[in-house]
Amino acid sequence: MSEVAANHTPKYLVVRDYLATRIEKGEFKSGDKLPSERELQESFDVARVTIRDALLALQTEGLIYRLDRRGWFVTPKRIIYNPRSTESFMQYVTAQGRVPKSELISAELIEASEWAAERLNIAVGGPVYSIWRKRFVDGRMVFIEHVRVNAALFPDFLDKPLTDSLTEIMYKHYGVELVRVNINLYPASLGAFQARHLLVTPGTLGLYIGRNSYDQFGRVTNVDQEYWVHDALEISLEAHKDESALMSSIFKTNE
Amino acid sequence: MSEVAANHTPKYLVVRDYLATRIEKGEFKSGDKLPSERELQESFDVARVTIRDALLALQTEGLIYRLDRRGWFVTPKRIIYNPRSTESFMQYVTAQGRVPKSELISAELIEASEWAAERLNIAVGGPVYSIWRKRFVDGRMVFIEHVRVNAALFPDFLDKPLTDSLTEIMYKHYGVELVRVNINLYPASLGAFQARHLLVTPGTLGLYIGRNSYDQFGRVTNVDQEYWVHDALEISLEAHKDESALMSSIFKTNE
DNA sequence: GAGTGGTCTAGACCACTTC
DNA sequence: AAGTGGTCTAGACCACTCC
Numbered sequence: 001m002s003e004v005a006a007n008h009t010p011k012y013l014v015v016r017d018y019l020a021t022r023i024e025k026g027e028f029k030s031g032d033k034l035p036s037e038r039e040l041q042e043s044f045d046v047a048r049v050t051i052r053d054a055l056l057a058l059q060t061e062g063l064i065y066r067l068d069r070r071g072w073f074v075t076p077k078r079i080i081y082n083p084r085s086t087e088s089f090m091q092y093v094t095a096q097g098r099v100p101k102s103e104l105i106s107a108e109l110i111e112a113s114e115w116a117a118e119r120l121n122i123a124v125g126g127p128v129y130s131i132w133r134k135r136f137v138d139g140r141m142v143f144i145e146h147v148r149v150n151a152a153l154f155p156d157f158l159d160k161p162l163t164d165s166l167t168e169i170m171y172k173h174y175g176v177e178l179v180r181v182n183i184n185l186y187p188a189s190l191g192a193f194q195a196r197h198l199l200v201t202p203g204t205l206g207l208y209i210g211r212n213s214y215d216q217f218g219r220v221t222n223v224d225q226e227y228w229v230h231d232a233l234e235i236s237l238e239a240h241k242d243e244s245a246l247m248s249s250i251f252k253t254n255e
Numbered sequence: 256m257s258e259v260a261a262n263h264t265p266k267y268l269v270v271r272d273y274l275a276t277r278i279e280k281g282e283f284k285s286g287d288k289l290p291s292e293r294e295l296q297e298s299f300d301v302a303r304v305t306i307r308d309a310l311l312a313l314q315t316e317g318l319i320y321r322l323d324r325r326g327w328f329v330t331p332k333r334i335i336y337n338p339r340s341t342e343s344f345m346q347y348v349t350a351q352g353r354v355p356k357s358e359l360i361s362a363e364l365i366e367a368s369e370w371a372a373e374r375l376n377i378a379v380g381g382p383v384y385s386i387w388r389k390r391f392v393d394g395r396m397v398f399i400e401h402v403r404v405n406a407a408l409f410p411d412f413l414d415k416p417l418t419d420s421l422t423e424i425m426y427k428h429y430g431v432e433l434v435r436v437n438i439n440l441y442p443a444s445l446g447a448f449q450a451r452h453l454l455v456t457p458g459t460l461g462l463y464i465g466r467n468s469y470d471q472f473g474r475v476t477n478v479d480q481e482y483w484v485h486d487a488l489e490i491s492l493e494a495h496k497d498e499s500a501l502m503s504s505i506f507k508t509n510e
Numbered sequence: 511g512a513g514t515g516g517t518c519t520a521g522a523c524c525a526c527t528t529c
Numbered sequence: 530a531a532g533t534g535g536t537c538t539a540g541a542c543c544a545c546t547c548c
Binding site: 291325326456 | 514516
């Protein structure tokens with residue numbers, strides 16, 4: 001490698017840097033729409049593909065996001081989520097000075113699939129409430145959620161206000177308390193159904209969060225699957241040495 | 256929307272589906288190299304850009320990954336990481352029947368930057384060991400790590416075997432015990448330095464994990480930053496209601 | 511040296527959103 | 530109706546890896 005760098009910056013990174021700088025300076029603010037791809041193309045005098053490479057790079061970084069066929073927008077600050085907390089979405093979003101919203105997509109009584117039955121610890125074909133919800137922060141859709149509830153434990157559940165915290169409903173109306181959750185999460189791409197509801201292009205990067213909830217009797221009350229847009233969430237938690245062992249001696253964990 | 260779908264599947268998704276199927280069937284196995292882009296282009300009789308769209312979609316899904324200028328490979332199974340466990344990388348990878356490897360990139364004594372000083376709770380310019388390491392699973396690079404150690408607490412730390420667990424070194428040689436960690440993580444793209452070491456294209460999607468470690472005296476011993484490739488890791492943890500409150504009453508947490 | 515992936519051009523048509 | 534993003538073509542040159 002010579003002293004004078006032979007590498008020149010690729011054009012798409014020049015465009016990226018320019019846009020990134022303007023976003024960081026606040027010239028494009030959170031939620032703002034960027035100029036159209038063709039406008040950018042003319043400003044920089046490059047092919048449209050090159051503009052797209054720049055935009056896709058910024059998307060991966062989480063600086064901008066795309067609404068399918070609607071354009072590119074500046075990404076708002078991430079919401080912080082503590083998986084060890086039992087706060088509901090409405091609570092932890094509000095606590096961060098943001099405005100949460102919930103929307104019910106569908107709710108029905110179905111027969112447990114093999115996947116659901118295994119996790120809910122019930123028989124295949126057993127009664128399950130299948131609930132899809134959509135969640136917003138400051139008006140932006142951030143994830144959709146699929147909840148499967150062990151219906152045997154919660155008669156008339158579908159009559160309850162299903163945009164509220166389901167955990168709270170279980171506690172107040174059925175005396176069932178959430179005492180333990182198993183959580184797993186990883187980056188994953190958003191499928192057709194999820195993408196359509198989130199108004200993003202199918203295949204967009206997301207963040208998957210799975211959750212199994214247990215009540216005071218060790219029963220699985222519900223299993224949830226959350227499909228987040230990848231740039232809306234930051235996970236934060238604290239752990240103490242040996243506490244897992246300590247907790248198992250206090251609660252009886254059945255594994 | 257008419258009964259007979261007017262939508263035909265885009266070509267790049269046809270290619271994606273074909274490759275995804277062959278991977279799922281095991282015709283391409285974990286770690287295998289896919290045919291070159293030009294070979295695929297000829298097989299499908301499409302433009303190379305279309306092949307790339309398919310490959311990029313599969314990459315986002317985590318089915319394949321790319322080594323910069325080397326080609327596309329089938330992604331191995333994810334490693335499961337429990338952020339609440341105090342197991343070291345070597346331990347939790349081995350426990351999952353995989354082969355871990357650590358490599359030291361660099362280790363030096365430097366002056367604390369503002370960023371590091373604030374987190375280590377020391378003065379700006381104070382002594383800090385800056386350690387970069389590279390981590391492998393079954394021979395594949397999965398993340399690089401930047402560790403900053405409060406040097407005042409650990410004289411001659413750089414003489415120790417720095418590919419081993421640093422936590423263990425602190426305990427065995429200095430009697431300093433890790434009792435608490437703060438962790439935060441989110442998807443983020445990999446910068447030039449990280450990408451070069453991981454042999455990926457700069458801007459590739461990654462998973463960022465930050466960690467602050469506290470000892471039995473409440474001191475911050477080290478702050479770590481891990482830059483994972485996005486498809487190598489799944490986070491898994493268990494939480495109990497009210498345990499946070501319980502733990503704070505047992506340990507004194509200084510916040 | 512051959513082949514590969516990384517970048518780029520200068521267009522095009524379509525489905526869809528927005529006005 | 531106009532404009533946008535989504536998809537696609539048929540090439541090209543370069544830097545780099547691999548043999």
